[in-house]
Amino acid sequence: MTNMKTYRKLVFCLLFGGFLAFLPMAHASADNSRYFVKSTKGFWKNALGVRHNFDNGFTTDASDFQLRLAKVFGVEIEPVAILQILPGEPTVTSDTDSDSKISPAFSSDDSDIVSPKISAPKSIKGKGGTIRYLPSDQTPWGIETIYANSAIETTSGGLGINVAILDTGILVSHPDLARRITQCKDFSNFRYPVVDGKCDDKNGHGTHVAGIIAADAGADGKGLYGVAPQANLFAYKVCGTNGSCYADDIATALRMAADEGAKVVNMSFGSDQESSLIRDAVDYAFSKGSLLVAAAGNDGPFPDSIDYPAAYASVVAVGAINQTKSVTDWSSRGINSTTTPWIVENRDVELATPGEYIESTWNNKGYAILSGTSMASPFVVGLAAKYWQSSASASISDQLLATRDYLHFLANDLLPLGDDDASGFGLPQVK
Template structure:
């Protein structure tokens, strides 16, 4: 039988616990800074969910941003916690930003200030070299394909008002907001990476057909912002976006992001997505020429991993390598690179409404994702369309680099034949 003093102590501890765990106790973070470290808390107890705050709920637990005091306290109470993996937009090498001024586009010095002059900035090439290579046509003037195919781009968001993308945006969601884990209708891209990647896949030249073209300009864009403006991305946000994309009708998902380590949250989400007959394409990484430098999630065998090639179809030193030479030839296994794609000095849409030239496997992956959208095997048996499309890409691949299933480009460069 408890004594009155013991009861008082229990009440005091309960109040103290609630006070410490409450968000009001934690000092506000400086403006613009990231939240405290994020953890996966291995419990489904509603008390802890309410006390700590829930970012996302998963099987066996939930994620939350915890202060140092909160981490210490939950450990005292015997809860198991695990840090959430932080991924990053794969580094790209900016070469130039193509931004002609309106004065150069419209030479009209007598125009009155009150006149609303609308002009657009033009790309240096409407069908950049990567498009010419994928289409195997150096004279191509425009592209086609992807009608009714939904491509989710998990990245830094998108400039949904860009002339070459605005007609393609079907969904727009932000998974990075500190207060609201999923915000519909918002996917602003202040980084530029996501806008560039999206354009490679499905830019449609704009209503005036003076803009740039992606591989599959009739496809629909599901723009899911999973990375902050600084390029960092939490694994739980990515995992939730993957599941959301699968549940919202995506056929293909592109992820031009990565980490040296595999996140169990993302791994589980990938399994769920693939079970929904969705094809996932990811950038292989920019950590070459070191062996076994391929990044996750591309290294997951359920994901199509893409390395980079340049305009001469040579592999740049920085493109990551898989372990293909140590695994069964032409059988995709863990840490294998599956394809090579255009990834050096690639021009595409940019966050300011103009165009930019970037390099990285971040650019290679969307070329393959776009080709998958163009050749999506909708006529295949339901439940097999993603795999049948993947198999077709293997058949379309042109052998590159070292003969056979090599560490840098796997099956080779998929091209339209």
């Protein structure tokens, strides 16, 4: 009798598992809901399908019906958090459309953060008759501010330092970025969890961030310069064209960046809500010696408006300043005034850098101006790459901490004086 019960149970499980496994195919294209299944059992992985594996479970794009059936068997399931990229609308600078704003590419709540219109830039004919767009300024005001030099013509630094950019992808053919990209991966593809060699940017945000960090003016020297033009870039696409980013894709990319030797990681996205998947990945990357930098958010000027993952003490949270070196009203604030001065704690803003009307590379091989803390964060990343504290005798963790301390050393206090909610240690500049 016992053998018969066992047999029936086995048959039911096999049929049930086969039934569940049949459904995801029709579901994936119709509904992009993502779930975290808190089980490591192979049965549920086979039945529901696995997108990403984690220590305490896996994520899946299974249907609601499948998940309801799984819950009947006591499996704990929760939705995967969705984060957003953080700037407002861009002004694209190209000969064909100098004043158009591509708002559909952005789904941020901060639509009031817009860019000024600028005149069409000059362009020249490159090899083979191709059009080479030129920036309005090879070293825009943000670079002048970071380098503390209004007459600067070129930048330098970052040689041999790997920088991972978790974003909407990067236009790898942009003349100012083509020589900098050493890895290109897509974590946002709905069909495959990771696609190597593919990181196309149909949004523009990631390409813009990359230029701030490491644009090298191109082989012809006529393009735009970033903070650290000799750095190596890992283009990790974790966000879709609409600017939405699943937490499990971010977490997987963050872990891979650390494993692949990224010294610095930029995260110009955020959410009001914490994600355990990202929190665990942040802890992992930090333990591997990666310096993590993130946009504070665009929800200011309200106290304690900082977004995750910037709100973690192990992440450098960056606010935005304008050309008068004042923190913008929309830049998110931390709780520095209620925590220990000059000690980075959870929900503290750590630094503030240029984030308003920032010109950088765009996904049409030209340039665009954006505003947001998304633009401020990469300035800090570039400085970290430029001044990475390498030492043969120091552990990777010690190098990380020394580099972070050096960023504090480079910082000049901003008003209001002290470790304030808006700018923390202040504005870091080249010395």
